[in-house]
Amino acid sequence: MSSADSIEAPIYAGLVEEQGDVPAEVRRVAEEVLRDADRAVDFGAVRSSAAAR
Template sequence: MNTPQPAGVASTSDAPIYAGLVEERGDVLAEVRRTAEQALRQADQALDFSLISADAA
């Protein structure tokens, strides 16, 4: 029986070509995901208007 995998994660038996590419080149998809998450965090911080009070308007 197969163990459930998190979304976007393929086991080596399901995708042997992908597993080989990950070994050769690194997990590009995971790196892109981390970079996108970091960019979203930075954008949230840059656009945080919660510190602006109504008196400033």
């Protein structure tokens, strides 16, 4: 979070200080899960059939 954000949204800044940046953490975990899933499952066939429609 930038200093401009904390000036514009002091309540949010306080929550981030107390609880951490939950949206950023969720985004990081979701990206990690997608990478893991992509390595574990071959989605190529699904993407090909979806593109053919």
